[in-house]
Amino acid sequence: MSRASEAPLVIKFGGTSVGGPAEFRRAARIAADAARERPTAVVVSAMSGTTDALLGFANTTAADYSTRRTSTGATREGSVAELHRALADRHLGAARAAVSPEHLPAVERRIVSLLKRLAEVLGEPWESPAARRDAVVQFGERLSAGILSGVVRSLGTPSEVVSEDPIATDRNFEEAEVLVEETRRRAGERVRPLLDGGTVAVVPGFVGRAPDGAVTTLGRGGTDLSATVLGRALGASEVWIMTDVSGVLSADPRLVPEAATLPRLSYREAGVFAGLGAKVLHPKTTEPAAAAGIEVLVRNTFDPDSPGTRITAESTGPGVRCVALRRGIKLEVPCSRGHRSEAAVAVCIGSPTKADAARGRRLLKKRGIPLLHCGVTSAGLVFVVAAPVAEEALRALHEGLVTPASKMLAGEPAAQQEVA
Numbered sequence: 001m002s003r004a005s006e007a008p009l010v011i012k013f014g015g016t017s018v019g020g021p022a023e024f025r026r027a028a029r030i031a032a033d034a035a036r037e038r039p040t041a042v043v044v045s046a047m048s049g050t051t052d053a054l055l056g057f058a059n060t061t062a063a064d065y066s067t068r069r070t071s072t073g074a075t076r077e078g079s080v081a082e083l084h085r086a087l088a089d090r091h092l093g094a095a096r097a098a099v100s101p102e103h104l105p106a107v108e109r110r111i112v113s114l115l116k117r118l119a120e121v122l123g124e125p126w127e128s129p130a131a132r133r134d135a136v137v138q139f140g141e142r143l144s145a146g147i148l149s150g151v152v153r154s155l156g157t158p159s160e161v162v163s164e165d166p167i168a169t170d171r172n173f174e175e176a177e178v179l180v181e182e183t184r185r186r187a188g189e190r191v192r193p194l195l196d197g198g199t200v201a202v203v204p205g206f207v208g209r210a211p212d213g214a215v216t217t218l219g220r221g222g223t224d225l226s227a228t229v230l231g232r233a234l235g236a237s238e239v240w241i242m243t244d245v246s247g248v249l250s251a252d253p254r255l256v257p258e259a260a261t262l263p264r265l266s267y268r269e270a271g272v273f274a275g276l277g278a279k280v281l282h283p284k285t286t287e288p289a290a291a292a293g294i295e296v297l298v299r300n301t302f303d304p305d306s307p308g309t310r311i312t313a314e315s316t317g318p319g320v321r322c323v324a325l326r327r328g329i330k331l332e333v334p335c336s337r338g339h340r341s342e343a344a345v346a347v348c349i350g351s352p353t354k355a356d357a358a359r360g361r362r363l364l365k366k367r368g369i370p371l372l373h374c375g376v377t378s379a380g381l382v383f384v385v386a387a388p389v390a391e392e393a394l395r396a397l398h399e400g401l402v403t404p405a406s407k408m409l410a411g412e413p414a415a416q417q418e419v420a
């Protein structure tokens with residue numbers, strides 16, 4: 001079956017979306033269903049917690065090789081064995097519970113061979129601690145990719161792991177920059193033929209390859225960026241970011257429990273929000289999507305029928321879409337208890353109006369929150385307040401300024417109406 005003329009879909013699954021056997025089955029079902037409609041490439045994160053475990057290990061074993069002791073005093077051999085056992089238990093356990101007997105042996109062989117290679121990497125000399133951390137941490141995504149591909153095959157849908165990394169980068173370990181043209185060439189050679197043949201191509205996220213073959217990574221949370229980078233390289237029409245919440249929320253839910261899912265965002269708004277720490281998207285995710293006009297849908301793996309957030313070039317109209325905090329501003333401010341405190345900036349992202357600014361000032365005044373500065377920047381409307389009251393200010397601005405989804409869709413910002 002040739003599907004060469006169809007624009008592919010790229011689906012990214014985050015760490016909690018492949019957190020265990022049930023999650024792998026859910027993710028595989030989503031990928032297999034999508035592949036019935038159009039060519040589908042999957043980009044997958046490490047199982048949740050695996051990256052932290054690998055990095056923690058790489059850091060504690062970075063001590064002098066000659067002592068053969070880790071920085072915590074354990075013998076290197078002992079801790080390697082422990083890491084090996086923990087990763088084997090988790091990944092072989094997930095594979096045995098989620099992959100069909102027919103496809104299991106190949107998946108198990110891949111896991112065992114990756115763990116053997118990881119043990120070798122741990123004993124090799126590396127040019128720098130960052131290069132070594134990338135060489136170690138890459139295994140999380142490679143392990144989960146093998147399992148996910150096996151589970152997709154178990155559903156009767158052809159699937160392969162893309163074993164030669166398609167994302168080309170520079171040699172800036174742990175925060176590598178993507179080389180766009182070389183990535184396009186590699187994706188055309190290594191991924192496109194699988195898609196054209198109706199196979200679900202599973203790509204380990206987060207990792208890249210420098211021109212000399214060195215393994216790099218795109219920074220923490222980088223699988224989101226892998227997905228849009230691959231989407232641009234393949235000429236995809238859509239990228240789905242599948243995660244554990246029902247889309248991009250109007251604020252960090254840990255700071256603002258009332259935060260609600262945003263139906264739409266522009267590339268610019270999503271980019272600013274992610275850059276200010278909205279953890280659901282790696283800060284650079286929207287750059288390749290905007291450059292190539294790819295729609296990004298942020299959706300919930302555990303509630304696939306909910307519409308999620310659609311991120312496109314289209315403006316979402318006037319008003320405030322979402323709010324974020326930038327902490328640790330060095331502007332020192334005297335506070336009422338006598339000592340000095342840092343400031344923080346509450347940023348209202350969207351296309352705020354003058355009325356939004358006036359309303360924001362009134363909201364803070366009403367709550368007795370002293371405003372140190374208010375202004376408009378390219379990021380949005382900014383309210384500078386003392387750090388200890390910043391979260392309260394953020395909640396007040398969220399409650400009073402963010403346009404409810406129902407009104408946003410109708411192009412009718414709430415703040416404007418109420419202030420007018």
Ligand code: ADP
Nearest residue numbers: 014015016243244245248249251252278279280
């Ligand atoms: P994944 O493993 O799927 O990449 P992440 O943990 O990186 O998921 O991102 C999803 C998490 O980001 C959510 O569980 C949520 O707690 C947190 N989060 C912070 N801010 C936001 C926001 N504005 N919208 C959605 N989620 C957010």
Ligand code: ASP
Nearest residue numbers: 045051206220221222223
């Ligand atoms: N596994 C990597 C991390 O935890 C990349 C990702 O999940 O996006 O940072």
Ligand code: MG
Nearest residue numbers: 014221279280
């Ligand atoms: Mg993430």
